[in-house]
Amino acid sequence: MKITFTLNGKKTTIETSPEKKLIDILRLDLGLCGTKKGCEQGECGSCLVLINNNLINSCLVPAFRLGGKDIMTIEGFSQTxxxxxxxxxxxxxxxxxxxxxxxxxxxxxxxxxxxxxxxxxxxxxxxxxxxxxxxxxxxxxxxxxxxxxxxxxxxxxxxxx
Ligand code: FES
Ligand code: FES
Incomplete structure (x- = not known):
């Protein structure tokens, strides 16, 4: 499926499977490796990103939930x-x-x-x-x-x- 969201201030469209987790989209598909992958169970916080200004564990968020969202990773935040x-x-x-x-x-x-x-x-x-x-x-x-x-x-x- 095609999904469009805003990533670190830039409109971004990706082709992905609906269940793929945001952490993998960031690290593997988009090359944003600042977000770390730890427990993959929402426990350690190493994969935290801001989605619509809320702190979210990206290991828990499937691609199909990302449409229209405003996502900020550490790469984007480091410019502020x-x-x-x-x-x-x-x-x-x-x-x-x-x-x-x-x-x-x-x-x-x-x-x-x-x-x-x-x-x-x-x-x-x-x-x-x-x-x-x-x-x-x-x-x-x-x-x-x-x-x-x-x-x-x-x-x-x-x-x-
Ligand atoms: S990888 Fe540990 S909370 Fe996501
Ligand atoms: S886990 Fe090493 S500084 Fe926090």
Missing amino acids: KEYSMIEEAFLKKGVTLCGFCAPGVVLSIANLLSNTSTPSTGEIRDALSGQLCRCNGFLSLIQVVVEVFRIKNRKKNAKRS
Whole structure:
């Protein structure tokens, strides 16, 4: 079947089987390997993408559900100013991501950024809860997110003055 959707801001049409999962379409058909493949059961979060601004595990989404959707992967998000803020926060806190969880963690933070301006620790925990990170402690990721919002608010205040 032919399916048309928006991918990282570009209208995209593919020919695929209806049941093929989005993770495989991205990685195998479209060469977007930033999205990682882990458990394939919706548990690890390494395959997270944004679909219509919602965080979704791409390993669970069949092609036939993609028509007309607006999909953002880590490749698209890395071109945004929000990505630069997140990158700055990771550098500032000295936290590195191994690459396996990086797309999911970054897009989880992106989703939180677009939904709130001053998240509580509980909200940050909830935002990261769909992501399994084997290398970093949860606490260090929380500190990075707090720093992201500090940077965001600093930039906002600088614009006002
Ligand atoms: S690969 Fe999709 S949640 Fe693990
Ligand atoms: S940094 Fe390696 S899994 Fe998160």
